Amino acid sequence: MSKVDHIKRLQADPDGLDFDGLRRQGIELLQALSSGRWTDYNLHDPGVTLLELLCYGLTDLVYRTDFSVADFLTGTDGYIDYHAQALYPPQEVFPNQPVTDLDFCKLIYDRLPSVEDVWVHTHNEDHSVRGLLSVFIKPHESLFKHSDTELQQFHEKLRQDVFSLLSAQRNLCRDIAQIQIVQPQAYTLGGEVEIDDSRPRAEIYADIYFRCAKLISSGSQITRFEDMRRQGMSWEEILTGPLTTHGYIDERSFLQESYDIDVVKLITLIRHIPGVKNVHSLHLIDEQGAVHEHLEFDHHDANCPVLHFIKTPEKILDLRLQHSRGNSVNEKNVTEQLDHALSAKSQREVLAFGEQVALFLKKHEFSHDAFRRNQGDISDIVTLPQGQHREFNHYTSLGENLPAIYGINHFGVPRSEPDEVHAKAKQLKAYLYPFEQIMANYLHSLQHARDLYSIDPELDRTYFARFLTDKQISNIAPLYATHADQQEVDAILREQDHFEQRRNRVLDSLLGLYGEVFPEIELRRHDYYHADQIEQHLIDCKIQLLQHLCELSAGRGSGRNLQLASSHLSRLEQRIRILIGSYSDAVSSSLVTPLQGQIKHVSNTRYHERLLKQINVPSDLSLDKLELIAQTREMQKIHDFRLPHGQLCDSLLQNGITRENYRMFRTSEQHAWVCLVNKDEEVWPFALLPIEEISDYVQQMIDAIANVSLACEGLHVLEHILLRPRQAQTDKPLDRAISHDFYTHRVSIILPAYTARFADLKARFWIESLISEQLPAHILPDFYWLDFPFLAQFEVRQEKWLGQMRAFAEGNYSGDASALDQSSLELIEFLKKNRHPQSSRYWI
Structure with a gap:
């Protein structure tokens, strides 16, 4: 392997954010802005020195910005609160409500350990109601035969469990047509198998029976999630469809319309069992004693084959295990007795052998049932990104990087220097202060990035400021005005922080991670109840959608659970109410209840007649005699406010939410009637109040009507x-x-x-x-x-x-x-x- 004999050249930052790039941009800006007065841009110039100092400070900001996203989201406890960031793990965001027939098969097979196999058929015939499900359940059957009564009770309980599960997971316009439990048809094994001495005979016998039983009965197979990950399958593939709790289920097994059992498959399976050397013969024996080498059935059949272990000498000896070293007359070799009448001693030996086999079979069944019933925690397998908590807002003054002769680092100006030198040092420190405050604010915003990209409803800013004290900039306090503090810095930055607009854009980006688009434009256009707070209302709605995103997205097509009370909202109803801005956690499924309690709904005529019966109500009301109601800057809340007469009508619901529709009719210098002008310019007097209370009364009335309207808008x-x-059949259809x-x-x-x-x-x-x-x-x-x-x-x-x-x-x-x-x-x-x-x- 060749060795590199040189150090690679350091490449410039492609974005121009390294020191050289920032310095070059700074010089270019200085030349463009002040070339007429300033021509010396050499290294010895103090202005260039300060420029380089600022560029050096910016490189620190760039360095801190380049940390991993996980570091920005990690809290002081060293963990990321993923739900607070609206970042959901794969097991929550990938699965969806069962949609296809195969999805329902996977769901039933996973959630109900008593199900050995399942088929779901949707009715799509032209002459029938489409969308009905016919479910065929192949129950788990023990190798030991139970009584008919126990079997019937087990099947009825299983049918109830399947029905409850499908009711909870039912989709819109889907329903259950029938749930059919396929009845077992018992078989036993017969044949001759050659074994060795590596394992006890009873254990090999039990292993053969158990594995053959699973091959005959089981239609699907569960594979642990970690095994599928080791095979290279992605989480997107593993978590497609409904969430399974026991492992990955390959849906291809549910596609088989029919299933055949051939002794060749059984022989192949038995040959791979430890201790088996050869299979000389093998067959299946039904309850009538008939021998079968091939079985075939489909999910429309009323019966399905199962394997039973029957502890009678004849049935036990149907499957003979022969040692390859020859037969011996002891408890391990009873096959020679088949050619002779069974003696009492040999029967006891066979029955004792059968008891040993039964113990091994029960052990196998217990292990299998434990695996099917054990609900693994997929969160223990999913590895979520973890970051390191960092103090991004730690700030050190730029003056600490200047030579001490400048006098603005922690050494300061020597006391022996004249006042003029002290004053110049303060001037330089004050000159650099705006740059330092901007950079400190930037680092403080980095520290609060996890707050900005969160769904915290209490967040009230998108820019974060830090008040610099003597700990950050040496001896800066004497330069501040007397009222300077953290609140003052926050107030200055808040003037530049268009919080509601920026917050909405951040929430839009979080929704965009999941392909969600909130109907913001339409809601603005058709919102009648938040005229002065529409931006905050949009923020609240988007946060609600993000908080319930996983269940609302996965279950948007789910229907009502018919076995539950009707007071709950379906996922679709909840999602629609969020999108139109009328959802709250306390909302009821009834749309008339808000107008049937303390507040009653009456007709327009009855309500108007009630108003005209008030004491001293003016009779000569007309639009030209009314005055506009001035809006106060700060509303004084009226305690125990109630709507007039505890009633609402359609006209008041539709016209009473607009402030411009309210007027007042003066009866004296201190009092006036609060009136509502309907669309047909009909004037309705509500209450006689002191004039100074009318504005607040009208606003609270508008708010109360809006709350009732939103509660009804579902x-x-x-x-x-x-x-x-x-x-199906009645005396009077x-x-x-x-x-x-x-x-x-x-x-x-x-x-x-x-x-x-x-x-x-x-x-x-x-x-x-x-x-x-x-x-x-x-x-x-x-x-x-x-x-x-x-x-x-x-x-x-x-x-x-x-x-x-x-x-x-x-x-x-x-x-x-x-x-x-x-x-x-x-x-x-x-x-x-x-x-x-x-x-x-x-x-x-």
């Missing part, structure tokens, strides 16, 4: 496939003149039409388009914009239907479904009656 997603007839297309890949989106934003047609167009974009591409939505009374009727019908649906689902879709079918039909009729012509718009 949606209901009604899947048509769940409305299909359930009762329901007459439904409805085609299968109505139930196939269709949803009805129910929205309130009475809030200010949702009453705007342009906002409706945007929301319909947004919902259509977020839905899976194969699902066709119908939109229903309902007034409050109709929406309340819908929720009553839906709640009744969901309760019956939950009871039906808890019974695994069995039992009397006539009441459920009747409720489904009532919902369908409600949709027909309230369908608006505009709801036929299709967004593609």
Whole structure:
């Protein structure tokens, strides 16, 4: 190997950020700005010396900027808070909700150790409702036969577990048609195998039985994650589809429509077992005693072959283990007794041998079950980047790099020097101070890079300043004004910090890491409730999306879990509410509850009549007699504020969120009526108040109406496939003149039409388009914009239907479904009656 006999030449920084590059740029700028007065740019010039000093300081900033990203994100404890940075590990961000039939197979096989194999078939026939799943489960069967009662109980429990799992992972417009447990058909082994003395005979016998049983029964195989990584598979490939907890599952095994078992496969398997020298013959024996050398079945068959170990002398001796050194009459060699009638002694020997085999088989089954049931922690395998905590904001004054004769380092100017020298040193220190403050602020911003690129809702700045004290710049304190402190430096920098704009851009970049684009332009255009705080509202919405990003992205196509109460939001509903800016952690799935509690919804007529019945209400109100309400700079919050009369109507919801619609009608120099001017210029008087309180009262009224409106601005997603007839045979079947297309890949989106934003047609167009974009591409939505009374009727019908649906689902879709079918039909009729012509718009 040749040795390098010279030192490689140091190359210049390609970005021009090394000392030579910075000095060259500085000289060029000086020449361009002051060449008419300053022509000496040689090394001895003091100005050039200071320029080089500043360039040297900048190289330190460049050096610190080049550390790894992990170092910038590492906290004082030496760890990176990945969730605070909205940086999610592979096991959280890569997996998704099961979508394909193979995804559901992997999910069932992984989550339910009692499943030996599984097939999922989706109904796509033209004459049937598409999207229904038929699931065929091949249960795990012990090598030891159980009673029929125990087997039936085991199968029923397994069916319930599969149903609960699929209900929790159900997709929109998908449902379960049937779950069929494939019944076992028992076989035993027969044949002659030649063995050696390396292992006990019973252990070899048990090994043969167990491995053959797994080959006959098992359809798939789980491989540990670390083994797949060692084989070179990436995390993207390993974590494609639903997250598996036990290991990687190759989905190709679920693609087999049929499966054949040939004794050749079994012989090949047995020959690789330690202690086996040769296989002279092998066959399968069914319960009737018939011999088989080939079995074939598919997932539509009602039965599947399994291997049972039966501890009777005849069945044990069907599989004979022959030593290659010849037969011997002892407990290890009982095969010669097959040619003679079994004596009592030989039967005891065979049964004792069978007990030894059974112990080894139970050991194998225990190990296998432990592996299937052990839930590995994938986070122990995934190696996340780790950095080193560094004090990036440590700052040393530029003056420390100048010769002591300048008098601005920690030695200072000797006391023996005249005052003029002391004054010049202070002047130089003050001259360099702006440069030092800028560089110190830059390093302080580096220190807070993890705060800037975080989803901390309390963050209130994107530029970070540091107040330089005598620890950083020697004897700088006497140069400061008396009021100079950290707050003063922060206030100066805050004037240059367009926080809300920069914060929004940072959050956009974090969303961009995951391919997410927040509909900022549309939300600005159609936001009715945050006119003065729209930027902060956008920040809050983006942080909400980043906080729930993994579950909202992976589960955006998930449907309602029919076995749970109806109070929870689906992932799609939660995602839509975040994107339109109406989500909060305390939001309810009901869209009418905010107007059915302390605040009641009434009609416009009833509300207006209530206002006119107030004491001393003016009767001669007209627009020309009203005055504008001046807005105070600082609002004084009114304690225990309540909306007038504890009621809201559509007109107040739609007009009361705009401050320009409010006026006051003076009754004296100190008091006036607060009035609202509707779109038809009708004047509504609300309350008689002192004039100095009116502005704050109006603002709190606007805020209260906005909060109620946002709580109402959600949606209901009604899947048509769940409305299909359930009762196959009834005495009085329901007459439904409805085609299968109505139930196939269709949803009805129910929205309130009475809030200010949702009453705007342009906002409706945007929301319909947004919902259509977020839905899976194969699902066709119908939109229903309902007034409050109709929406309340819908929720009553839906709640009744969901309760019956939950009871039906808890019974695994069995039992009397006539009441459920009747409720489904009532919902369908409600949709027909309230369908608006505009709801036929299709967004593609």
